[in-house]
Amino acid sequence: MLEATLAQLEGLVAELLQQNQTLTASCQQLEQQLQQAREENDALQMAALEQEEQQGATLARLQALVQRAGASSAA
Template identity: 50%
Template structure:
């Protein structure tokens, strides 16, 4: 009976070690994916800031042209 219990315990420990290894591998993959997504997010945010800056500059130029056209018409 003790031998059977010991065999069952060994089997359970073996399963737990295997499961732990799988979880560790999944965790490493998810960590790598998270790092990649964070980098992508940062790049997208920088691109958005650049676009907002360009749009602001364009809006200022259009406003200046409108004011110039308005004052010329007056």
């Protein structure tokens, strides 16, 4: 009986070690994916800020053109 219990326990320990190894590999893969997602997010945020700056500059130029056009038509 003790031998059977020990054998069963050894089997369970081996199964748990295998599951732990599988989970560790999955965790590492998820950490890599998370890092990639963070890097992509940072790049997208930078691109959005640059685009916002460009749009602001374009808006300022358009407003200046409208003012000049309005001033020249008033004169």
